Amino acid sequence: EDKVVQSPLSLVVHEGDTVTLNCSYEVTNFRSLLWYKQEKKAPTFLFMLTSSGIEKKSGRLSSILDKKELFSILNITATQTGDSAIYLCAVVGAGGTSYGKLTFGQGTILTVHP
Amino acid sequence: DGGITQSPKYLFRKEGQNVTLSCEQNLNHDAMYWYRQDPGQGLRLIYYSQIVNDFQKGDIAEGYSVSREKKESFPLTVTSAQKNPTAFYLCASSNEGFYGYTFGSGTRLTVV
Secondary structure (H helix, E strand, C coil), rough: EEEEEEECCCEEEEEEEEEEEEEEEEECCEEEEEEEECCCCEEEEEEEEECCCCCCCCCCEEEEEEECCCCCEEEECCCCHHHCEEEEEEEEEHHEEEEEEEEEECEEEEEEEE | CEEEEEEEEEEEEEECCEEEEEEEEECCCCCCEEECCCCCCCCCEEEEEEEEEEECCCCCCHHHHCCCCCCEEECCCECCCCCCCCCEEEEHHHHHHHHCCEECCCCEEEEE
């Protein structure tokens, strides 16, 4: 069974802090790893990672994948109150019973105080 | 505009009744998914379908049923066998190659 585990489950910081969110996975056939931000309803896409060691950046957010150790991290620098959300990690299966299956972790609830 | 429409946004039902949640997409995506989300938690996969007339159970399929008679539509029925149906339900679809996923805005089901 495919499995995605995120840590920490919740995190409370103050504006300006830097945070690192973790995602580890066990997938029979790995295709890609996705990060999403969810504030109220539908998750919004942040990053898709398919190759190890290549950092993806978007403003204050960045993410990297390690396919050997089966994990990814999402970094947020200079946090703002608008970063408060649930951050979701998901993996896409590439073959067999996992083909096309999108499996999510439990999510990390990030709260940023002014 | 292309996208996924879930309806209704809010749904109230009495315990013991079956209820069907609608999910329609006009993105021409082959694959569609149903997820359940409980407060403060991640998304758990209920069912997914990679092609018309075919679907697979996800991690928590018990008490749910789906159909995929048309490419555009993937309705989810929450049956009376689902012991704790109150939750937020999200539908998603993906393009060929599974490089992009689109989510609907969700249906919040409350069973009283």
